[in-house]
Amino acid sequence: MDNIFLIFLSAFLVNNIILMKFLGLCPFFGVSREMKTAASMGVSVIFVMTLATVITWFLYQYILMPLDLIYLRTVVFILVIASLVQFLELFFKKQLPGLYSALGIFLPLITTNCAILGVAFLNIDNNFSLISGIVFAISSGAGFLLAIVLIGSIRERLENAPIPESLKGLPISFVIAALMGLAFLGFAGFLGLSL
Amino acid sequence: MEGKIKRTLIDGIIKNNLILVLAIGLCPTLAVTTSAYNGLGMGLAATFVLILSNLIVSSLRKIIPGNLRIPIFIIIIASFVTMIDYALKAYLPPLSIQLGVFVPLIVVNCGILGRAEGFAYKNPVHLSLMDGLGAGIGFTLVLFIMGTIREIFGQGIWLNIPGIFPGIKVFGSSFADSSVILFILPPGGFLTIALLMGLFNYWRKNNG
Numbered sequence: 001m002d003n004i005f006l007i008f009l010s011a012f013l014v015n016n017i018i019l020m021k022f023l024g025l026c027p028f029f030g031v032s033r034e035m036k037t038a039a040s041m042g043v044s045v046i047f048v049m050t051l052a053t054v055i056t057w058f059l060y061q062y063i064l065m066p067l068d069l070i071y072l073r074t075v076v077f078i079l080v081i082a083s084l085v086q087f088l089e090l091f092f093k094k095q096l097p098g099l100y101s102a103l104g105i106f107l108p109l110i111t112t113n114c115a116i117l118g119v120a121f122l123n124i125d126n127n128f129s130l131i132s133g134i135v136f137a138i139s140s141g142a143g144f145l146l147a148i149v150l151i152g153s154i155r156e157r158l159e160n161a162p163i164p165e166s167l168k169g170l171p172i173s174f175v176i177a178a179l180m181g182l183a184f185l186g187f188a189g190f191l192g193l194s195l
Numbered sequence: 196m197e198g199k200i201k202r203t204l205i206d207g208i209i210k211n212n213l214i215l216v217l218a219i220g221l222c223p224t225l226a227v228t229t230s231a232y233n234g235l236g237m238g239l240a241a242t243f244v245l246i247l248s249n250l251i252v253s254s255l256r257k258i259i260p261g262n263l264r265i266p267i268f269i270i271i272i273a274s275f276v277t278m279i280d281y282a283l284k285a286y287l288p289p290l291s292i293q294l295g296v297f298v299p300l301i302v303v304n305c306g307i308l309g310r311a312e313g314f315a316y317k318n319p320v321h322l323s324l325m326d327g328l329g330a331g332i333g334f335t336l337v338l339f340i341m342g343t344i345r346e347i348f349g350q351g352i353w354l355n356i357p358g359i360f361p362g363i364k365v366f367g368s369s370f371a372d373s374s375v376i377l378f379i380l381p382p383g384g385f386l387t388i389a390l391l392m393g394l395f396n397y398w399r400k401n402n403g
Contacts, residue, residue, distance in 0.1 A: 019381060019382075020381045021226070021381075022221075022222045022223075022225045022226035022381065022384065023222055023226075023300075024222070025221040025222045025225065026218075026219070026221060026222075026305065029218065029221070071277060071281065072277070073299075074273050074276055074277045074280065074299045074302055075270060075273040075274065075277060078269055078273050078302050078303065079266070079269065079270070079273075082266065082269065111303075112303050112305045112308070113303070114222050114300045114303040114304075117299075117300060117302070117303050118222075118296055118300055121296045121299055121300070122296060125295075125296065164393070165396075165400070166393045166394070166396040166397040166400065167389070167393045167396075170218055170392060171389045171390075171392040171393040171396070172389070173389075174385045174386070174388050174389030174392065175385070175386065175389045177382075177385040178382040178383070178384075178385035178386040178389065179382070180382075181380075181381050181382030181385055182377075182382045185380065185381075185382065
């Protein structure tokens with residue numbers, strides 16, 4: 001039995017999926033210019049990540065493993081995630097138009113978010129049980145939400161700051177991410193890990 | 196003819212540089228560049244996938260139906276990614292462990308899908324090959340430079356290849372005790388790419 005609380009703490013703060021593991025950087029820098037869009041993206045990620053984890057876990061344990069098809073996992077996982085996102089988009093459009101318009105463009109963008117596929121792979125590499133996998137996915141997604149909302153609010157304030165011409169845009173966001181990462185390094189003490 | 200091939204290659208390296216200009220494929224760029232060797236390995240793995248997926252997409256461009264192209268591209272890319280993943284596991288197991296989950300994740304590197312969709316699907320085979328090669332070299336170069344900077348400041352050595360080559364001591368042995376450990380920690384990755392991108396912007400502004 002894996003320690004659920006430890007998995008949560010580790011995925012949410014200590015090994016934050018963006019700042020420490022570098023997964024999902026494209027949406028992190030791409031849609032974090034405003035806090036509101038950043039939050040929508042974060043919520044979509046938690047949702048899709050959890051669903052994708054459950055589906056890929058069952059596929060891997062009950063189809064790929066018994067049939068000895070593990071070498072197909074990259075192909076199968078990416079296709080499953082791409083179809084899942086498409087399916088969710090259609091489903092939301094029909095059944096939950098409110099949520100659909102709130103998430104907007106972010107849902108289709110998630111297909112190329114390497115955090116989703118990355119978490120699916122990490123679940124398998126870590127030999128997580130289904131429950132631990134779900135906890136891992138939700139807390140990784142929550143970590144993503146936390147980081148993207150934080151950087152979104154910082155970037156809003158930077159709008160009028162005097163930044164050197166060459167550093168405007170992405171480079172300065174990287175500097176912010178570096179400072180945030182330094183702060184997050186402090187959480188390592190939680191689990192009694194030293195650097 | 197000759198000129199067009201050369202221009203495609205150079206555009207891929209500089210004008211359309213995946214990381215510095217288009218800011219694509221950032222995850223592996225930051226995650227695996229704790230040493231020059233890791234950066235080089237990751238870059239070459241991605242280059243392999245880029246060249247071959249461009250080659251296949253370009254040769255099949257008349258057969259692939261337009262509205263099904265993206266899933267087909269993804270399957271082609273995923274197949275090559277699986278090949279390089281297993282090749283690394285078999286022949287360079289230490290490197291494979293270092294790069295970890297980022298090798299299979301080449302499949303969601305939008306740069307590769309971007310070159311397939313934006314170039315290979317519309318251009319003849321020889322140009323697509325050059326485009327893949329150029330984009331791959333541009334990607335590898337940045338990863339190698341990132342790895343070099345982080346390894347030299349973070350560990351004081353350069354080009355350490357575990358088990359084969361101990362690396363060149365850049366700062367002398369006393370540096371090892373007081374190296375700037377920040378550079379090999381995750382925040383150092385963000386800082387290095389920020390400065391590299393800033394320098395590149397500065398250079399491009401002054402050189403047209």
